[in-house]
Amino acid sequence: MQQNRNALKVAMVAVLTAVVVVFTLVVRIPTAKGYLNLCDVAICFIAFTFGPWSAFIAAGLGTALADLISGYAQWAPISFVVHGVEGLLIALIVRQKGNEAVSFVRKLLAGLVCIATVSLGYFALSALFISTVSVAAAEIPGNIAQSGVGFVLGLGVASAVKKAYPPVRSLSW
């Protein structure tokens, strides 16, 4: 039985990692300053649906792989940490026992934590290891917009997927 559960966990994390990569690389919405990618939608969806550990691994690994594939390998460790922690924190905040609905306050808190983790995480780690404080600070508005939009869409998508595919509830760990 444990063997079956392990196989399911590996399969789930692998597919969710691939989902994060696809949402990061394929779906791009043009904006005035460049592109918004939808990695945060996938991360929030995973955090809301699958629990903290799936969210941590799939979010971190997925965004790191997306960076490697798109030729920004130097960002991969930073993305792994920032988005991994983002997924973990959101999932821990919205985690529920049974089928209770998540309260609005917890959703709001999760949204704020999502935005803060992405914008401050990228700012701190990028200023420390890759660029400078001024260059890293210039990226904060873009990161706030992307993670904010990602969180709202992720929330909508998570509830839509639970309605369209109810067996998804049994996959959380």
Next chain:
Amino acid sequence: MTINTFVAGKGLLYRFDPRAKLLTVILLCIWFFLPVSLVGLYTVVGLLVLVGALNTGFSHIAKTFLSILPMLLFMVLFMPFNVRDGESLISIGSFTLITTEGLEQATRLAGRFIGITYACTLLFATTVMQEVMLALRSFHLPYKAGLVVTLAFTYIPFIAESFSQIAESHSLREAESDQGKRIVQRLKDLVPTLTSALVVALRSIPNLAMSLELRGFGSEQKRSSFKDLSSYRHPFTHTLLSCIMLVVFWVLFRVQ
């Protein structure tokens, strides 16, 4: 969607042991943060670019540099204005615009940024992803973690293809095109597409789990294992060479 970063070639780097290459890149990234002279930093970056050019060609270098150019420009243009230490280089009236310290820091940062970016890019351009995974395995990456990454790479094209097909189907059902729509409306319209794509991806999880179980995943006796890197004959020599090279660079270029 292309997920292959490998550039086919026959140069020295392609014959270099992947374990040694991985270690070199990690050590090189650390080396760029050591207190070395500016001349030393740019000598190592120049050598790295030269080795890259001999192995992957100039077009690959140009592609890499074009991708980091906006960030590099931003860094070089704004950094000198933020650092106020050192002698004044350019000033307007009594206001100092650029100082020697600011210029030096910007140059150092740009060199470090180019070096780290190019070292990482070169690793993945001269090593197939499967060998990177094998190299990580030889550094004791857990079996399950390696399996998750290889399975994810298998599923990326499938999910990307499903997403494109679903997005096309949804756009065909819409009366008006995306062109005139506001960004909020465009984001709202994405929800059904994303939901459908996610449901398709999630439906593949039970099948994949069943395939893993049938392959004996998790049983006491392992039925499948990763290949090994035995085709590379001199892993020890290559690793030693990488470490010696970086120590020599450090001794030559450290700030006295």
